Amino acid sequence: MTSLPAPIPAPLLPLDADPRTATGRTLGWGIVSTGRIAEKVTPDIALLEDARLVAVSSRSQEAAEDFARRLGVERAYGDETTTAAAGRVPATGLERMLADPEVDVVYVATPHGQHAEHARAALEAGKHVVCEKAVTINAAELRGLLDLARAKGLFFMEGLWTRFQPGVQRIMALVADGVVGTPEWIQSSLGFVAPADPDHRIWRVDAGGGALLDLGVYVLHWPWAVFGFPTQVDATARRTASGVDELTGLTGVFEGGHMAQMQMSLVSDCPSTAVISGSGGTLVVEKPLHAPRTARIVRTPAGARLTGQDAPAEEVLTFELEGKGYVYEMREATTRIQLGDTESPVMSWADSLRQMELFDSIRESIGVVYPNDEA
Ligand SMILES: NC(=O)c1ccc[n+]([C@@H]2O[C@H](COP(=O)([O-])OP(=O)(O)OC[C@H]3O[C@@H](n4cnc5c(N)ncnc54)[C@H](OP(=O)(O)O)[C@@H]3O)[C@@H](O)[C@H]2O)c1
Structure with a gap:
């Protein structure tokens, strides 16, 4: 922890x-x-x-x-x-x-x-x-x-x-304005089947391979944007023979008791979405969560399920990306x-630094060490 x-x-x-x-x-x-x-x-x-x-x-x-x-x-x-x-x-x-x-x-x-x-x-x-x-x-x-x-x-x-994409900024503003009520829980994932070539940078320790350093910034983005920086993170990972993490899960706790589950994979196709669930509904940042072109909002009045109210209509937002984003x-x-x-x-120096400090502490708990750490 x-x-x-x-x-x-x-x-x-x-x-x-x-x-x-x-x-x-x-x-x-x-x-x-x-x-x-x-x-x-x-x-x-x-x-x-x-x-x-x-x-x-x-x-x-x-x-x-x-x-x-x-x-x-x-x-x-x-x-x-x-x-x-x-x-x-x-x-x-x-x-x-x-x-x-x-x-x-x-x-x-x-x-x-x-x-x-x-x-x-x-x-x-x-x-x-x-x-x-x-x-x-x-x-x-x-x-x-x-x-x-x-x-x-x-x-x-x-x-x-x-962080710089207007669509991402728009989603962040909507959530801050209460589009899903009080956000309580976020599930974010990013994953794909990485090339099998053992010389690919993604598997090499000298290149900084592994899921956390490759994908961590993206799965952390949404909880951080909505709740602020986590106050506590628990990590679990499966490592390759080369020593990098290939399947990594994080549970984050945030000020106010909000929580997030973050998953990264180099061996399987993940939903690669972010689900922001709150007291008044859910917002799904559609795949890929790091450059979304679509988000879905479902507003749920408090107690709707219990009172048998009809399922609320979905609102779909679409975003243009200039160039490749x-x-x-x-x-x-x-x-x-x-x-x-x-x-x-x-993307301030302080933000990059606290992110790297978090990744250092996560790596310590999952046992991923790079040659640069010993330099
Ligand atoms: N922002 C994004 O969307 C995004 C997406 C993918 C990757 N990235 C990041 O971009 C960086 C590069 O990723 P990539 O997918 O482009 O990797 P890549 O295809 O393997 O390209 C890396 C290039 O770096 C050069 N290089 C210099 N020293 C090297 C070394 N010791 N070992 C291997 N290559 C070396 C090589 O170019 P030369 O042969 O020309 O020297 C190589 O082609 C990573 O940090 C990754 O996290 C960002």
């Missing part, structure tokens, strides 16, 4: 946030990696009013060039080979990209085991950073990055895209950087 600090209110992004109200300066973006999420997010960065896709870095020059050509990125930086760099230590693709003066902000899209190293390098080179979730492997790594960003006056943000977090990062802020109140 893990006891946690007092809850804080859920943040709400002002929906009228518009980067054009800031300086309007175009930011040059550098993408770290040519992996799956980099491929999905980069076209969304291109949708921003004031972004330039300046560069991509990769361990492979060929992969960087292929990515750049397909996604309209201006320059491609791969690791140098010894022959190409005779007489000096070959530079990595990341080092080469960080030396590019036209890169203002770096989007780190490597496995989480590598986030701290890559984000640190970017901050040391004077670049702002948006870093994929899970932001680091542990809280100690994150504290180091935040100290560095603070010392350098640079922007740093965990790219928890869910990553535009919003990147627009917020742009706005903040243009304003000279070092963090976003929507």
